[in-house]
Amino acid sequence: MAKDPERREAWTREATDYALEQGLIGLSLRPLAAAIGTSDRMLLYHFGTKDDLVAAVLHDSNDRAVAAVSALDPSTDLRAAVHDLWSVVRSAEFEPCTRLYVEAAALGLLGREPYAGVVREANERWLRSFVTHLTRSGVARPLAGRAATIIDAAFMGFQLDAPPDVGTTARKRAVADLSDAVAALGR
Amino acid sequence: MAKDPERREAWTREATDYALEQGLIGLSLRPLAAAIGTSDRMLLYHFGTKDDLVAAVLHDSNDRAVAAVSALDPSTDLRAAVHDLWSVVRSAEFEPCTRLYVEAAALGLLGREPYAGVVREANERWLRSFVTHLTRSGVARPLAGRAATIIDAAFMGFQLDAPPDVGTTARKRAVADLSDAVAALGR
DNA sequence: ATCCAACTGTAGCACCTGCTACAGTCGCCG
DNA sequence: CGGCGACTGTAGCAGGTGCTACAGTTGGAT
Numbered sequence: 001m002a003k004d005p006e007r008r009e010a011w012t013r014e015a016t017d018y019a020l021e022q023g024l025i026g027l028s029l030r031p032l033a034a035a036i037g038t039s040d041r042m043l044l045y046h047f048g049t050k051d052d053l054v055a056a057v058l059h060d061s062n063d064r065a066v067a068a069v070s071a072l073d074p075s076t077d078l079r080a081a082v083h084d085l086w087s088v089v090r091s092a093e094f095e096p097c098t099r100l101y102v103e104a105a106a107l108g109l110l111g112r113e114p115y116a117g118v119v120r121e122a123n124e125r126w127l128r129s130f131v132t133h134l135t136r137s138g139v140a141r142p143l144a145g146r147a148a149t150i151i152d153a154a155f156m157g158f159q160l161d162a163p164p165d166v167g168t169t170a171r172k173r174a175v176a177d178l179s180d181a182v183a184a185l186g187r
Numbered sequence: 188m189a190k191d192p193e194r195r196e197a198w199t200r201e202a203t204d205y206a207l208e209q210g211l212i213g214l215s216l217r218p219l220a221a222a223i224g225t226s227d228r229m230l231l232y233h234f235g236t237k238d239d240l241v242a243a244v245l246h247d248s249n250d251r252a253v254a255a256v257s258a259l260d261p262s263t264d265l266r267a268a269v270h271d272l273w274s275v276v277r278s279a280e281f282e283p284c285t286r287l288y289v290e291a292a293a294l295g296l297l298g299r300e301p302y303a304g305v306v307r308e309a310n311e312r313w314l315r316s317f318v319t320h321l322t323r324s325g326v327a328r329p330l331a332g333r334a335a336t337i338i339d340a341a342f343m344g345f346q347l348d349a350p351p352d353v354g355t356t357a358r359k360r361a362v363a364d365l366s367d368a369v370a371a372l373g374r
Numbered sequence: 375a376t377c378c379a380a381c382t383g384t385a386g387c388a389c390c391t392g393c394t395a396c397a398g399t400c401g402c403c404g
Numbered sequence: 405c406g407g408c409g410a411c412t413g414t415a416g417c418a419g420g421t422g423c424t425a426c427a428g429t430t431g432g433a434t
Contacts, residue, residue, distance in 0.1 A: 004410090004411085016257035021295070022297075023297045025212060025293065025294060027394070028390075028391065028392085029391085029393090030390085030391085030392095038412095039412085039413075040391095040392080040393085041393090041394090041412070041413070041414090042411090042412070042413090044392080044393065044394085045411075045412075046411095049392085049393090050391095051392090064225065069403060083324040099296050102292075102293055102296065102347065103293050103296065105289075105293075105347045105348065106212065106289055106290050106293030106294075106347070107212060107293075108290075109210070109286050109290065109347075110210045120239060120349070123348050123349070125249050129197070146361070146364045148365075149361045149364070150341060150364055150365055150368060151346025152341040152344060152348070152360065153340070153342075153343070153345050153347075153348065153361070153365075154337060154341045154344055155340075155344065156340070156343060156344035156347050156348065157339060157341055157342065157344045158338025158340050159294065160289065160293070160296075160340075160343050160347070161310050161339070161343065162293045162307070162310070171328060173333070174333070174336045174337065174340070177333045177334075177336070177337055177372060178337055178340075180371065180372060181337060181368035181369050181371055182368050184367065184368055184370075184371025184372075184374075185368050185370075185371075186228060187371075191380090191381085215420075215421065215422085216421080216422070217420085217421085217422095224411090225382095226382085226383075227379090227421095227423085228382070228383070228384090228424090229383095229423080231423065232381075232382075233381095233421080236422085236423090237421095237422060237423090245414090328399070351431090
């Protein structure tokens with residue numbers, strides 16, 4: 001199935017870039033292929049199936065987002081960690097990654113594959129990166145897991161409810177409230 | 188455009204039922220029409236456009252969810268309110284409504300109409316119903332708004348990340364943690 | 375009875391979807 | 405050289421999409 005690994009990887013990256021700006025839900029092979037300078041015929045030959053392509057794209061997008069969180073310097077405390085994590089999630093570079101994740105999760109809501117499976121895996125890795133950042137920031141182990149769950153869920157909700165509002169004062173207060181609320185879990 | 192109001196309303200309800208179980212993203216007119224005993228031709232005649240039909244369906248679904256929240260007895264305090272609201276959101280009857288909302292929100296993420304507009308309106312009404320329930324439960328006004336924002340966002344995240352897990356102990360602990368965290372906002 | 379407007383069934387349009395059959399072309403190994 | 409396997413362009417298939425043109429068929433007001 002993997003005929004030419006490096007070409008496949010290059011196409012995966014380009015397809016991910018395309019999906020990040022065009023969206024996943026309406027994605028179809030011919031426009032994607034044209035955008036990255038090939039044909040649907042070639043994509044199917046090298047990926048086997050559209051579903052396999054999509055799975056690769058989601059994995060790649062997830063890799064980027066997780067890497068961004070991993071690259072974060074430790075935060076001073078739990079409250080600061082919420083803000084730092086949010087600054088990654090809402091950043092122009094990585095916001096499309098979480099947007100793509102949301103689209104995939106919506107597609108997987110009814111259990112449709114490959115979305116449901118890939119999304120579950122992506123969420124696990126994403127959550128783990130949150131936990132890792134929290135522990136690196138001095139948050140005790142059991143608390144870190146519980147806080148990460150709340151933080152992740154709230155971030156997804158923020159993303160879902162008002163995507164164009166990123167950066168408004170209302171959103172900033174919501175994040176500040178979230179950090180206050182989560183910090184209270186430690187007591 | 189609204190030729191026969193009552194038939195249109197009846198079809199809207201039936202279409203909503205259909206969308207609630209079949210999903211919104213892949214929705215197409217012919218299967219829907221067949222399921223409710225008519226034809227795509229008729230749907231288009233009475234609704235004008237698929238987008239108008241979808242908007243009506245989303246509005247109806249939102250009505251049902253908001254009505255369910257409004258029908259709630261006041262909770263004893265903020266923490267209890269989180270649990271009571273969650274019991275509505277996750278209930279077998281209304282969980283599909285929030286699922287549908289999530290699908291619409293995902294479709295609207297890139298600003299595509301009618302989804303983006305309808306979703307914004309639905310979110311406002313939904314949030315307002317949360318605030319109303321919180322104030323009826325004795326939560327002071329400014330706090331109620333801020334808490335509702337966090338609660339709504341977290342609920343959406345829960346829905347998004349692991350739909351089949353509804354009812355598991357992990358999810359219950361997450362909701363309990365959320366109620367603890369939000370309750371701390373009052374101090 | 376007439377006429378008009380509201381309604382509806384049939385058939386089809388133009389377009390798009392993932393995917394594939396066929397016919398090559400290319401480079402490497404013998 | 406022959407041949408073989410990996411690769412790729414062309415064309416097309418079968419099915420689906422929202423939507424519409426056309427030809428009725430009602431039912432009620434005149």
